[in-house]
Amino acid sequence: MSQADENHFVPASIFIVEPLGVSTVVTVDVADARMQIVTPPDFTAKANENLWLAFGPACILLIDKSSTKTIPNRMGLNESGTTSLPTT
DSSP states (O other): OBSSSSSOOEEEEEEEEEEOSSOEEEEEEETTEEEEEEEOTTOOOOTTOEEEEOOOGGGOOEEOTTTOOEEOOOTTBOTTSSBOSOOO
């Protein structure tokens, strides 16, 4: 989340910010969709602020609206089918 630039090109409006200790969940409105973003615990923002998003495909979790099940995301997986992303 940042200012608009070549990497941050999706405008969003903050709906709510929920500090949880080990992370902060930021709920944003993008066009006519609402998304939740997990950020580091030191992220600070307020409701109704505008920001620009960038998406790391390997970090996106999709949920099927009708079944409420997660949709497998194969981006960022290594040959063994596990993520190569840091888990911290």
